[in-house]
Amino acid sequence: PHGGGEGKSPIGRPSPVTPWGKPALGYKTRNKNARTDKFIVKRRNAK
Numbered sequence: 005p006h007g008g009g010e011g012k013s014p015i016g017r018p019s020p021v022t023p024w025g026k027p028a029l030g031y032k033t034r035n036k037n038a039r040t041d042k043f044i045v046k047r048r049n050a051k
Contacts, residue, residue, distance in 0.1 A: 006015050020028045
């Protein structure tokens, strides 16, 4: 969705998106009431 363009062209959309059109950069894609939430105690990269 960001296209090619010459050189460093801007994204040209209100917010960056993935190749499938979902919002990128910080947008939570996980289901809010997933049954396995109780198993996730802390983030993987929080060291």
